[in-house]
Amino acid sequence: MEIIDKRNELPSHPTKTYRRRALSAIKNIAIHHSATTSGSAESFARYHVNELDWPGIGYHFVIDKDGDIIQCHDLEVISYHVGNSNSRALGICMVGDFRTQQLTDPQRKATLNLILDLVDQLEHVGINDVWGHQEFPGYEWKPCPSVNMENIRAELLSIQKGGSPIYYRSPSYISGRRKRTYLSIGDQGDDVLALQERLTELNFKPGDVDGIFGKITEDSVKRFQRAASLNIDGVVGPLTREALKSYEAVSNIELASPTDEADDQESMYEMESRRLLRLLRPYMRGDDIRNIQQKVGAVEDGIYGPSTAELVREFQRKNNLVSDGIVGPRTWQALDRTSTRGVPYSRLLFLNNPYMQGRDVKRIQEALTITADGIYGPLTDQAVKSFQRRERLNVDGIVGERTWNRLFQA
Numbered sequence: 001m002e003i004i005d006k007r008n009e010l011p012s013h014p015t016k017t018y019r020r021r022a023l024s025a026i027k028n029i030a031i032h033h034s035a036t037t038s039g040s041a042e043s044f045a046r047y048h049v050n051e052l053d054w055p056g057i058g059y060h061f062v063i064d065k066d067g068d069i070i071q072c073h074d075l076e077v078i079s080y081h082v083g084n085s086n087s088r089a090l091g092i093c094m095v096g097d098f099r100t101q102q103l104t105d106p107q108r109k110a111t112l113n114l115i116l117d118l119v120d121q122l123e124h125v126g127i128n129d130v131w132g133h134q135e136f137p138g139y140e141w142k143p144c145p146s147v148n149m150e151n152i153r154a155e156l157l158s159i160q161k162g163g164s165p166i167y168y169r170s171p172s173y174i175s176g177r178r179k180r181t182y183l184s185i186g187d188q189g190d191d192v193l194a195l196q197e198r199l200t201e202l203n204f205k206p207g208d209v210d211g212i213f214g215k216i217t218e219d220s221v222k223r224f225q226r227a228a229s230l231n232i233d234g235v236v237g238p239l240t241r242e243a244l245k246s247y248e249a250v251s252n253i254e255l256a257s258p259t260d261e262a263d264d265q266e267s268m269y270e271m272e273s274r275r276l277l278r279l280l281r282p283y284m285r286g287d288d289i290r291n292i293q294q295k296v297g298a299v300e301d302g303i304y305g306p307s308t309a310e311l312v313r314e315f316q317r318k319n320n321l322v323s324d325g326i327v328g329p330r331t332w333q334a335l336d337r338t339s340t341r342g343v344p345y346s347r348l349l350f351l352n353n354p355y356m357q358g359r360d361v362k363r364i365q366e367a368l369t370i371t372a373d374g375i376y377g378p379l380t381d382q383a384v385k386s387f388q389r390r391e392r393l394n395v396d397g398i399v400g401e402r403t404w405n406r407l408f409q410a
């Protein structure tokens with residue numbers, strides 16, 4: 001069994017990190033399917049980071065149809081994949097949609113091997129602690145992983161007892177690293193050459209394709225980053241590299257959105273870094289209060305007094321939230337959606353060539369919590385589609401009145 005180590009290579013959030021735990025805290029292995037017919041650790045990571053704004057990919061391991069096992073996190077990382085069981089569970093995702101597809105044979109073997117190896121390593125995890133996502137409390141409704149877990153456990157037990165063909169071998173770790181992680185001005189080499197070829201192909205005109213990362217190449221990278229709604233720093237890191245790969249066919253970007261989207265609990269975890277705001281004596285003070293005052297239309301003095309509390313209650317009523325004047329996770333989420341107040345709906349917004357720009361684009365980007373550069377590029381298109389899918393709207397990437405209203409709960 002080979003494990004391809006991509007723990008430091010997948011797209012991850014620039015500032016957020018997952019919490020960690022002791023190995024002894026792991027009590028379950030959770031099995032998922034990706035619910036996509038194809039996809040990879042990279043594409044899931046991109047989706048989890050760019051669209052769901054998670055610290056990194058949700059799974060510890062991804063197993064593709066060829067039986068390749070990709071390790072994405074240390075086992076100690078508490079990533080998001082089973083809501084309020086995240087802290088006790090380790091996540092394995094098998095690529096495929098097993099509502100309609102079958103596990104491939106190499107994939108099945110790799111999964112069994114990996115599980116047996118993990119059970120060996122983890123003191124508090126036995127075969128009976130290997131659960132499908134659906135078997136975790138609160139997830140009875142979720143068709144994940146859509147394989148018969150009883151059969152999987154029975155097979156694992158029989159391998160463990162030596163009754164079945166034993167294909168278990170100890171793991172050997174191989175690195176997934178092939179290229180430098182970052183390329184920037186001054187770098188030279190074949191990887192720069194490949195970058196220039198790619199930029200030329202995409203018509204971002206990086207100058208001579210000579211393997212030397214000079215000023216013209218840097219400008220070209222910046223123009224690409226702008227077009228792809230990325231941070232414009234002229235440095236080719238994991239996010240830019242991924243965007244370069246997926247950029248080609250804007251019309252059929254592989255979305256690879258696993259079903260394991262943020263649920264309520266996971267959103268709550270996201271909010272842990274923000275404090276609860278409420279009317280207290282002495283009054284609470286801070287920039288976070290100024291921020292919400294701007295959004296609810298209060299005087300921006302940074303003090304959570306009675307008039308701010310009243311406006312928060314009014315905001316909560318309008319947004320069908322409990323009207324308690326306390327800014328907790330749900331109210332924060334609703335406030336996040338209202339940041340560019342006052343920019344009205346005025347036109348259809350969609351991925352066009354050239355890209356559409358404007359304050360209305362910026363407003364929807366803020367609502368989607370993606371980079372708000374006011375340019376409707378491919379990442380905005382993806383985020384809109386993902387939002388439409390979650391909201392059971394027509395998934396066309398076009399922000400018309402319906403999608404607009406849903407974004408802002410008008």
Ligand SMILES: [Zn+2]
Pocket residue numbers: 031032033081133144145259260
């Ligand atoms: Zn799942």
